[in-house]
Amino acid sequence: MVFSTSRGLLALGVLIFLSACDSLPRSGPTIDEITAQPTDGSPAVEIVPITDEIARLTRLDESRSFSPAFQNASVENIELIRPLDVLNITVWESGEFPLYGGAGGGASGLVDMRVGLDGTFFMPQVGTVRAAGKTIEGLRRELTARIAPMTPEPQVELRLESSGTNTVRIFGSEGALGEVAIGPGTRTLTGLIANAPSAGVNPTISQLSIRRGNLVERVWVSDIFNDPTLDIALRGGDVINIERDPRSFIALGELGAQAQVEFTGRDISLMEALATIGGLNSSTADPRGVFVLREERPAIYQRITGQATDGPVRTGYVMDLTKPAAFFVASNFSVRDEDIIFVSEAPYVQFLKIIGSITPPITSVNSTAQLLTGGLGG
Numbered sequence: 482m483v484f485s486t487s488r489g490l491l492a493l494g495v496l497i498f499l500s501a502c503d504s505l506p507r508s509g510p511t512i513d514e515i516t517a518q519p520t521d522g523s524p525a526v527e528i529v530p531i532t533d534e535i536a537r538l539t540r541l542d543e544s545r546s547f548s549p550a551f552q553n554a555s556v557e558n559i560e561l562i563r564p565l566d567v568l569n570i571t572v573w574e575s576g577e578f579p580l581y582g583g584a585g586g587g588a589s590g591l592v593d594m595r596v597g598l599d600g601t602f603f604m605p606q607v608g609t610v611r612a613a614g615k616t617i618e619g620l621r622r623e624l625t626a627r628i629a630p631m632t633p634e635p636q637v638e639l640r641l642e643s644s645g646t647n648t649v650r651i652f653g654s655e656g657a658l659g660e661v662a663i664g665p666g667t668r669t670l671t672g673l674i675a676n677a678p679s680a681g682v683n684p685t686i687s688q689l690s691i692r693r694g695n696l697v698e699r700v701w702v703s704d705i706f707n708d709p710t711l712d713i714a715l716r717g718g719d720v721i722n723i724e725r726d727p728r729s730f731i732a733l734g735e736l737g738a739q740a741q742v743e744f745t746g747r748d749i750s751l752m753e754a755l756a757t758i759g760g761l762n763s764s765t766a767d768p769r770g771v772f773v774l775r776e777e778r779p780a781i782y783q784r785i786t787g788q789a790t791d792g793p794v795r796t797g798y799v800m801d802l803t804k805p806a807a808f809f810v811a812s813n814f815s816v817r818d819e820d821i822i823f824v825s826e827a828p829y830v831q832f833l834k835i836i837g838s839i840t841p842p843i844t845s846v847n848s849t850a851q852l853l854t855g856g857l858g859g
Contacts, residue, residue, distance in 0.1 A: 512770040512825050515797055526774070526797045529785060531751070535798065536813040538785045539777075543747050545700045547713055551693070556668050556714040559647070560616045563717070567643045568594040568602065568612070572628065573636040580606045580632045593642070606631060617641055647717035649673060654681045654724055669712045670705050673721070682725045686746060692720040701747065728818035732758045735766035735824045744818075751800065752811040754822055761802070761824055768802040770825030775817060 516528050529535060562568070570591040572581050581589030596602050600613025607627050612620055621639040628635045643662070651658040651673070658678045667673045670689070690699040693716055702723065705711045728744045737759020745757060751773060755761065761768060776793035783789050800811055816822065 510825065511828070512767065512799075515770075515772060515825070516799075526795050527777075527782075527786075528797050528799055531773075531798050531800045531807075531810055531814050533810055533813060535785060536810060536815070539781055539798075540815050541781075541817065545688070545704070546708075547698050547700060547711060548696075550696060551691070551698060551713045552710055554714045554716065557647070557663060557716065558616070559664060559668065560618070562596060562612045562615055562617065562620060562641065563646050564596055564598045564600050564613050565646050566596045566612075566641055568596065569640045569642045570594060570604070570624070571638040571640075573638075574632045574634075576633045578632075580628065580635075649715055649717070649719045649721060651677050652720070652722040652724075653679070663715055663717060667715070669714055671712045673715060674702070674705070674723075682723060686726045686744070687723055688726060690722045690724075692722075693718070730754060730816050730818070730820040730822055733821060733823045735762040735826050736760070736822070737762065749816050750812050751814045751816055751822070752808060754816045755811070758822075765826055767825045767827040771800040771802055771811075772821075772823045772825070773798040773800075773814070773816065774821040774823060775819070 515526060572589050572591070573587065574580065574582070574589070579587075579589065581591070591604065594602050594604065596612050601609050601611050604610050604624070607624065610620075610624070610627075615623070617639050621637050624639065625635060625637045628637065647663045648660045649663060649667075650660050661667055661673060661677050667676050670691075674689075684702040687702045688699050689702050689705065690697060691713075700711055726744050726747070729741050730744075730749075731741050732754075733739050736755070740758070742754070742758055745753070749757075751771075755771075761771070774795075774797050777796040778793060779790045782794045782796065798814070800807055800814070802808070802811070
């Protein structure tokens with residue numbers, strides 16, 4: 482009777498063990514499941530062991546620059562008058578019957594003289610004046626010459642009070658920051674950044690994008706201060722956005738954290754990425770199964786495998802951290818935007834889960850058997 486009960490318990494344990502293998506919770510696929518060829522017809526993942534050579538071949542140059550269309554643009558002449566500019570004109574007259582102001586002459590002001598979209602404005606006693614495209618000094622001399630026949634020895638002062646179109650719109654991490662007029666100190670990017678409201682981001686890990694017409698280009702903010710060719714001239718109507726580096730990677734599996742993680746620098750290695758998220762879980766992680774999953778670019782895939790492809794290839798770069806040299810290799814392997822870092826579960830963890838799931842019922846059955854055996858023996 483006891484022998485028969487033991488066999489029943491063993492059979493029950495085997496059934497529970499087999500069923501538990503597929504039903505127990507886990508953080509993702511095992512090494513074997515990732516490296517195996519799919520049987521359902523889905524695309525396979527190309528497995529590439531990470532080596533120093535692979536780290537070198539897959540590294541991307543993350544530097545950015547402006548195209549010649551931006552770099553070759555000359556600094557604008559801020560003395561030029563444009564449509565929608567607002568002019569303030571002051572006229573000094575010495576005659577007995579001045580054109581502007583009261584008797585006895587003196588200074589008379591004509592304020593808020595707005596240049597129309599057609600480039601002209603109206604000035605009393607003078608008529609329609611074309612201003613757009615002329616310098617402030619050139620227009621001042623022209624107005625003096627046109628007034629001179631009507632009043633003795635006139636003197637004209639002309640000031641550009643505000644510009645309607647010669648401004649740059651700036652956005653930051655918190656939204657719109659405002660408009661900045663292009664003036665003596667803001668004709669290039671460095672001047673604009675120095676005089677614009679703070680974008681609320683760290684310049685060492687931020688990027689600046691500029692939209693001019695149909696062109697949109699992006700550079701690293703820190704490079705603008707180090708490379709004079711990036712300190713480009715601004716144009717009225719430019720739209721500039723200064724934002725934190727938008728790149729990130731996803732951490733999954735047996736790690737210190739499972740999250741979407743922003744880059745902490747322009748270039749981040751696999752070792753730095755693992756350290757950022759607290760490293761591997763020492764209780765459950767399989768150090769042989771550290772994967773970087775990405776859709777590799779065709780050019781880089783051909784570079785590392787010698788095989789041409791028409792589109793991105795699902796690639797799993799795998800690192801075995803049980804080898805001491807792997808730490809140096811991981812420090813050279815670059816993580817890219819939208820990469821998935823996945824660490825598989827150690828094989829024994831599933832075994833422990835299975836044992837934990839079947840031990841309570843076995844204990845319960847054994848206790849029952851002991852009670853029955855004791856009862857029969859009595």
